[in-house]
Amino acid sequence: MNESLFQFEIVIVGAGPAGLAAACAAAECGRRVAVIDSTPRPGGQIWRGQPRHSSSEARFWIERFHRSGVTWLEETSVVAASGNWLLAEHRNRPRKIGWEKLILATGARELFLPFPGWTLPGVFGPGGLLGMVKNGWPIAGKKVVVAGTGPLLLAAALGLKQHGAKIMLLAEQAAAAQVRGLALNLLCYPRKLIQGAVIKAQLAGIPQRCAAWPVRAFGHDHVESVELTDGRERWMEACDVLACGYHLTPNLELPRLMRCAMAEGFVKVDDWQSTSVATVYCAGELTGIGGADAALIEGQIAGYAAAGEPDSARALFSRRASAHGFRRALARAFALRPEVKALATDETLLCRCEDVTWGRVKSFGNWREAKLLTRCGMGTCQGRICGSAAKVILGWENESVNPPVFPARINSLLEPLKM
Amino acid sequence: MSHPYDVIIIGAGIVGAACAMECARSGLRTLVLDRSFPGGGTTAAGMGHIVVMDDSPAQFALTNYSRNLWIELRLALPRDVEYDACGTLWLAANEEEMAEARRKQKYYEERGLRVELLDATEVARLEPNLRAGLAGGILVTGDAVVYPPRATHFFLEQARLLGATIRTGVIVKTVLPDGTAQLADGTRITGGRLVNAAGSWSPELMPGLPVRKRKGHLVITNRAPGFVRRQIVELGYLKSAHSSDASSVAFNIQPRVTGQMLIGSSRQFDVEDGAVDHVILDRMLRRATEYLPGLTSLLAIRSWTGQRAATPDKLPLIGPSLASDRVWLATGHEGLGITTSLGTARLLADLLSGREPEISATPFLPDRFARGAGNHE
């Protein structure tokens, strides 16, 4: 639909597992609900692509979403928020969306840490690459090295393999003992244990190494090989594609714009998934990196709470506690070793948008000063890539968020918001 | 009585930094204190426009003097200061504004500046993305743009090379009439003279100063090289700058050397909240698109606000304060801080050193409000 002005009881930003679950819960209680996402199809990042490629869980929730009567506002990027209005952009034109209750489920993006050669074409985030492959990116027959950290590496390796890629190596920076700790944790979560076993079987045939990480990508105009290390020896892997990412970091821009209180780098929520801002709820990776399971449960709780159905929400509290246990295990399993935060040389680019080197940025004491004096973070991505890396490596807090939350045509900023 | 410093400057924005450079150059033992990092306040939020203005003879004198100092300095400025002598194109949308354009041209030329009067065709040729139907305008060559945070950094580096001491992360709570700065951590520093160069925060140090906050908005786009070639300002801007308490917007656009377009401007008095106001942003951008219809499809990547330090007569406060001969002011520059930083610094250093300034300091002396000599709105 191409309308520009909307009003709903409950608006949900993000069409990943958390957003879809919230939408279904709220709509099934009879509320008028809309879901907004910048993507063309529901599912967020983790459930991208054609239905025939999706997991049964993804198909279940997406079909339930389509049956629920929720209004789906696709290709709609939230640009700003004011009072009870969201200002968004849809196909280069403004959209204004009014809400009584708001649920933020904007998920997470991959964390990237700079290393020499990371800006070469052919180097991708593993999750993002899989998403693009599900949307037609040609990978069949290509030699792929998957590296970095996190459960996404496994999902990416499997998914890429299913699409015909030759996975040369899966290198996880965490030590085997760390990751095994996660496996032991799986015993407490039967569903996860089954998933784990299935994954293990499918991974047969993919060379894997723990405690190994990439130090340099080589190539002229495109990646051709990657040098890896385990801290003792170094070796080269020839490849057509390098998929390297260091787990996930939450997309906090919108909650921060709305002045939601944070705790330990995530949005702070109460039992009802309510933030410090009245009528604004939050679910999924924004409250902690816990994967689809935690997102689905939190989403439902937020949806029921926003819809005024506390009993239905409360019924899910114990499942949420269980999912949060797994979430904590995840964080422990994939903690970053110091070596992967120290791969950049002075000549390595930190800011890809403005081509600012690590050497120039690291000498400053804080993000804002570095930004003003080097232009790092002043480019189109507004610090999402370099700022997240600087936060992890240097501990720098990023500054306040201003609109537009995502780059938007001037045209799309012309709708006034009612206060 | 001996002090470790002849002058202590509070505030390392572009004005404080320039003052530090000139005081150090004059042989004064100089200390600069800033609560955060240099150039991080209003300086970082501004447009970096070096412009000669003629709201009053004093304003013309200071901006012209100062602009000449920038021109003299330009070859010494490092590349990252991004000094670009692109000139200012003042636009007239109708005959009334065209009459103002002619008046302005005459005024400047009588004072030795080169200003071209342009008709509608010539304006369109210079800036093809402007809408049709404008009346004309004037081109003030000699005006320029810079990148203020880097200019501030350069001034402080010069000050340091000339012997000044710079301490950052230092919060000054109050200043005392004997030239003592009382710091937030409880310590005190006394100098021969104290200079309050804290811009829109200067009344926090000295309650009662005739300085008010005047909030402005800016938007920066993605790279669109050549979309405009020089700083463009609507002559209607002057109505906006003159307006008393109502909020106002005016069209103002600047090309950065990166090819990004910086779009302004807005004015609101006494709004403490620095959050971006969408109603103002909408008005400001609409005004801009009225002059540049193609602006609608450029990609905006960030908006932000800044607080100008405004005085009742639109002239800065430079010289001894009413409170004491030991406490001086270099503040209240409103929208001309970048331009007049160098002129302010020279005036201040001359006055502090007992030299005759190169332009009259009288219109800027803080005691003009006590005398009743200032031109109140």
Next chain:
Amino acid sequence: MNDRIQEKEKTILTGSIQVVVNGRPVAVPPGSVVAAAIALAGITQFRRSVSGLPRGPFCGMGVCMECCVTIDGQANSRSCLTLCANRMDIRTDE
């Protein structure tokens, strides 16, 4: 609205979407993003960075802005997120 229905029917009939990449026709499966079409056209360099270095899609999810190309005349369009549509005109920074 009629145009859209006709385009959809065309897709169903041929099973693929026809776009134009740098003036050359490329056929892609339905559900393909613009970045995929560019890759299928054999192009690995989508654009150049501010200092002239070759760049292509990186994050794959609309955050890094490295995949930006001109789509139907609109510059700075994210190719990793935009679905291909029939007769779409796609231009990279050549």
